[in-house]
Amino acid sequence: MIPVDEASRRIAASLHPLPVEQVRLAELHGRVLAEDMTAGFPLPRFDNAAMDGFAVRWEDIRTASEDSPVRLDVCQEIAAGVSPRAGVTAGSCAQIMTGAPMPDGADTVVIYEHTSGFGTSSVDVYKPPKPCGNVRYAGEEVREGEVVLRKGQRLTTAGIGVLAAFGYASAPVFHRPRIALLTVGDELREPGEPLEGASIYNSNRYALEAIAVSAGAEVVYHAELPDDARRISYGMQRALGQCDLLVTAGGISTGEYDFIQQELLELGVRERFWKVAQKPGKPFFFGDTGEGKLVFGLPGNPLSALVCFLHYVMPALSAMQESPYHGRIMAVLAEPFPADRKRYRFLFGRVWQENGSLMCRVSPKTESHMITSLVGANCLIEAPAADAPHPAGTVVGCNLLPWSTLNDS
Numbered sequence: 001m002i003p004v005d006e007a008s009r010r011i012a013a014s015l016h017p018l019p020v021e022q023v024r025l026a027e028l029h030g031r032v033l034a035e036d037m038t039a040g041f042p043l044p045r046f047d048n049a050a051m052d053g054f055a056v057r058w059e060d061i062r063t064a065s066e067d068s069p070v071r072l073d074v075c076q077e078i079a080a081g082v083s084p085r086a087g088v089t090a091g092s093c094a095q096i097m098t099g100a101p102m103p104d105g106a107d108t109v110v111i112y113e114h115t116s117g118f119g120t121s122s123v124d125v126y127k128p129p130k131p132c133g134n135v136r137y138a139g140e141e142v143r144e145g146e147v148v149l150r151k152g153q154r155l156t157t158a159g160i161g162v163l164a165a166f167g168y169a170s171a172p173v174f175h176r177p178r179i180a181l182l183t184v185g186d187e188l189r190e191p192g193e194p195l196e197g198a199s200i201y202n203s204n205r206y207a208l209e210a211i212a213v214s215a216g217a218e219v220v221y222h223a224e225l226p227d228d229a230r231r232i233s234y235g236m237q238r239a240l241g242q243c244d245l246l247v248t249a250g251g252i253s254t255g256e257y258d259f260i261q262q263e264l265l266e267l268g269v270r271e272r273f274w275k276v277a278q279k280p281g282k283p284f285f286f287g288d289t290g291e292g293k294l295v296f297g298l299p300g301n302p303l304s305a306l307v308c309f310l311h312y313v314m315p316a317l318s319a320m321q322e323s324p325y326h327g328r329i330m331a332v333l334a335e336p337f338p339a340d341r342k343r344y345r346f347l348f349g350r351v352w353q354e355n356g357s358l359m360c361r362v363s364p365k366t367e368s369h370m371i372t373s374l375v376g377a378n379c380l381i382e383a384p385a386a387d388a389p390h391p392a393g394t395v396v397g398c399n400l401l402p403w404s405t406l407n408d409s
């Protein structure tokens with residue numbers, strides 16, 4: 001049995017970055033950038049109006065007021081997307097729309113509301129803005145050549161919007177990690193099928209598939225297998241042929257029908273560890289193949305499987321895409337945490353904000369088969385082994401669940 005940190009280190013030592021591919025903008029959501037992206041031009045690209053109104057020389061209208069307006073000749077209209085025909089000279093101005101390029105000579109835009117209005121050959125200005133007011137200057141947001149998105153950034157709303165603004169129709173991203181998912185157990189039935197005798201429904205397949213997809217991975221293969229060494233071996237061979245990570249759930253402990261470890265070793269998988277000093281998830285197995293594929297043998301208890309996925313598989317998926325994984329925040333226990341005497345303990349729970357601090361408490365159901373303890377949980381709380389419960393007030397690590405937010409009810 002090895003400590004939790006040592007397990008994470010051994011997994012990290014087996015990881016390789018995934019290959020890179022060029023993917024079209026519309027398909028980039030959730031993908032991870034494989035290169036820094038730079039600005040091909042400054043943003044804004046040219047000086048332009050921030051408001052609808054009149055492009056003027058501030059010098060001409062600085063004294064304008066309701067009682068003593070300044071009258072200017074309107075020499076042209078400039079709409080967004082149109083280049084100015086001429087510059088603005090003393091005593092003249094241009095009617096201009098938001099986003100339209102500023103004409104030479106003008107340094108300020110007077111908003112429509114502070115003038116006599118559009119559509120005439122001259123305009124009265126009633127109120128001056130600040131000098132250079134209502135103008136967006138070239139390069140004020142981003143300089144040409146500046147890095148706007150970093151390698152390792154997961155592309156969602158922000159990254160996709162920024163790529164589009166700089167005209168990138170596609171971007172280099174890491175391949176999506178391909179996961180093969182095997183669940184094993186004679187007792188398992190698929191949801192929708194009838195239950196008979198001592199059978200139970202296969203929840204791991206669906207919960208693990210959901211978390212894998214939310215982590216940006218692709219489940220390329222799945223099989224639901226009986227406790228039969230030959231069929232498990234065959235399923236694992238097929239799975240390994242098409243994935244980057246093989247994730248199995250169940251059959252990894254020491255029972256008479258736990259064939260996963262034995263069959264993995266038969267297939268030449270190199271064991272990096274089996275058994276970690278943690279609760280739940282003690283019989284967790286990790287290995288790799290000669291071709292660099294990773295094998296995660298998760299315990300079958302539903303919460304043990306999810307804890308191992310959250311704590312080990314998620315960071316591995318990020319690292320394979322050279323993306324930093326910031327899972328953990330620190331929070332204060334509102335109630336005692338039932339520590340284990342020998343094993344590092346993970347428990348689902350809730351974290352919330354109170355008077356400027358983050359507080360947390362574990363879910364009322366704490367056993368590793370109790371899948372309903374996930375309902376209402378928004379975090380996974382972790383704490384080291386101890387002879388007595390960690391008292392309220394202790395600061396512990398909390399990992400927001402990838403499908404939750406701080407404000408989930």
Ligand SMILES: Nc1nc2c(c(=O)[nH]1)N[C@H]1C(S)=C(S)[C@@H](COP(=O)(O)OP(=O)(O)OC[C@H]3O[C@@H](n4cnc5c(N)ncnc54)[C@H](O)[C@@H]3O)O[C@H]1N2
Binds near residue numbers: 187200249281283369
């Ligand atoms: N003598 C010992 N017995 C057990 C030990 C041990 O150290 N010595 N470890 C216990 C711990 S801790 C865990 S965790 C489990 C893990 O065992 P396995 O990984 O071999 O899992 P199974 O025995 O196949 O299943 C355990 C449990 O989970 C249910 N299960 C399995 N797959 C699914 C699924 N896809 N969907 C829903 N539920 C599933 C299964 O029916 C069992 O109840 O071993 C302990 N025993």
Ligand code: MOO
Binds near residue numbers: 278279280299301304
């Ligand atoms: O470690 Mo098991 O995963 O306690 O239930």
